[in-house]
Amino acid sequence: MPATKFICPDGRQVDIKKCLQKCINAQRCMFLPTLRAIAQSLDRGIKDPTVTELLCGVRETYLKKTTEYAIRPHDQLYAIHGSAVHTINEGYTEGNILSEERIYDDITSGKFDLYGQIIDLNDKTLGDYKVTSSYKLMRALGYYKVDIETEEIYKSGLRKGQRKTRKEWRTDGVRYLFDWAVQLNYYRMLLENKGFKVERMEVQAMCRDYSLRIAAERNIRKPVYVIHINNISDRWIKLYMNTKAERLNLSLKRGLMPEICTSRERWKNRKCAEYCAVADNCTFGRLVKNQIKAAA
Ligand code: SF4
Ligand code: SF4
Incomplete structure (x- = not known):
């Protein structure tokens, strides 16, 4: 499932379709064609996981395929x-x-x-x-x-x-x-x-x-x-990608949340804290964000 919402600069979330019809704020944050190009880039219409998707953590790709999430244009x-x-x-x-x-x-x-x-x-x-x-x-x-x-x-x-x-x-x-x-x-x-x-x-x-x-x-x-x-x-490349594809496909088939992404895949938690689009749908992502909030 591709992203369904945009996060406006003021932090509010809006359905992408709604944003493309009419901005919910006083002023558009970007030109309409740019927003349309962004919306289109989110959905490439490919069902099976691609090389770039398999390079991400299995949990991240699983959540992107199964849950609704929002992105900042x-x-x-x-x-x-x-x-x-x-x-x-x-x-x-x-x-x-x-x-x-x-x-x-x-x-x-x-x-x-x-x-x-x-x-x-x-x-x-x-x-x-x-x-x-x-x-x-x-x-x-x-x-x-x-x-x-x-x-x-x-x-x-x-x-x-x-x-x-x-x-x-x-x-x-x-x-x-x-x-x-x-x-x-x-x-x-x-x-x-x-x-x-x-x-x-x-x-x-x-x-x-x-x-x-x-x-x-x-x-x-x-x-x-x-x-x-x-x-x-x-041999190494095939083994690495095949292992990730199998873990992802099994989780998708059984509807089971994969283990958290590896430390390298989550950039030692920096990704979870700031850059992972599905962090709010991930228990670990929420934990990292809450810990940062509590420490602030
Ligand atoms: S144009 Fe920008 S500010 Fe307006 S609704 Fe869309 S994302 Fe939000
Ligand atoms: S928040 Fe972290 S652990 Fe969760 S999916 Fe994103 S990168 Fe992976």
Whole structure:
């Protein structure tokens, strides 16, 4: 079941259909076509779980499929920005490039963004567009800071006599891009099952807060990065996605609530607290929100 309500900027909830007919507030928070595009992006009309749905926690996807929930149109803007980027590129996929085809297998289905000559004129690259935050980019690129000692010495205080330090960026850290890697590797498998050899995988990630100071503080200096994705074995990818698909399908069949999402899937509770659209329909989500309220 897709989202049925919008959350207005003042926190009130309104049926999406009602909002599209008439705003319940004095002024619309967005143009009607933008709201219509958001409403349409919420319902892709695909019954079985897709690769992107399986990448989320099983409980989150289960609740999105079985309960009514509300979303903030503003939060959905980045998703439709992503679609806009696809549309801009779509007009320029001349040559040997396939784009936006949905491929099915016996576990799930996935729609890759681009395949073919997207880096140079001889390659078979699988590419994916992302519109993301500087925080996620910093982690995906493996950037981190280290303390470097300087010649200056503290002359007083607790650290008197010790060398002063300054922060320096390093770019060889762990790259936190598990979801992107699993998603692209699954698309690679789907394409290869259809006879299309994938020689490399790349993500073109656009930074949505690039112009803000916070992006520079995270060493994000460009509006767009091309990030290489390594191969993961087909055996592992299939096992991982099949396990999640089976758990989800079993819960849907029996009408049983799945276990809470894993700590990684719920971003160590940050998602439950602020970003999960079905948190109000989830016992754990409500618990996290109540704990935050009580501590405030
Ligand atoms: S246009 Fe915005 S403010 Fe008006 S009803 Fe819809 S969501 Fe609420
Ligand atoms: S609130 Fe947290 S545990 Fe519940 S569905 Fe959302 S992400 Fe998963």
